[in-house]
Amino acid sequence: MSVDVSRAARRLRRQLPDAFRLPTEADPAPEPRHLAAVCAWAAALGLGGMAVALRAFVGLIAQYRPWYAPTVIVIGLVGLACTIGAFASVHHRRLPLALLGAASVSLVAGWIVTGW
Template sequence: MTTVEKDRTTRTEAAAIMPFGGWESTPTGTASADDEVLFRFPAPDDPAPSTARLLTLALWAAGLGFSALGAGALAMADVLGGAAFWYVPTLAFFGLLSVVMAAASFLSIHRPVLPWLLLTCATGPLAVDILIAVLY
């Protein structure tokens, strides 16, 4: 029985035009050896992130999620009571912005500072969501 190993340095043409350095690295194309990929799914040969790092990221993201759940419950009560036309799209925009940044923090878990920066930035739109839901 033989094992076939896929080379990690291959990529598609679409990766060359993606922002943030694309999703994978390659020795061909316009990318140089110094280009680093910011967002990517971990490869099988990547070292596992530390348990403390992953747990802290997960707890922070869970805190964001539970806070969003509370804001969503307040928003639902406001919508059922009759809300302005701008209310739901505004809450949806800031909520989705927060979710995208939280998801990106997990895709950049192998970076030293980027996940923490993304989770900090994800807290801002969620705080705006909470303020809108509470003060409306």
């Protein structure tokens, strides 16, 4: 079992730098429609994130729950990291969309957690 884990870790270390790197002059420009889709989706996530942040703020003031603040912060950071990763990998075809999908799941989780 540990052999499989170490093999997967080595493969991940080889693949991550290629997936998340700044483009060079040799890289083709991303397709304009693909870039526009990523930007539109990220903008919608940003607006939804602001709504969740407002609900979280009200929830923090309304009553004290020791689990609430760390949970909301972690959910928000996961969504933010996925959105940033989508822009960092915009030269790939499916990876940005998968990361934005994960950010959308994070947004829905934030909406559920901040519900009163």
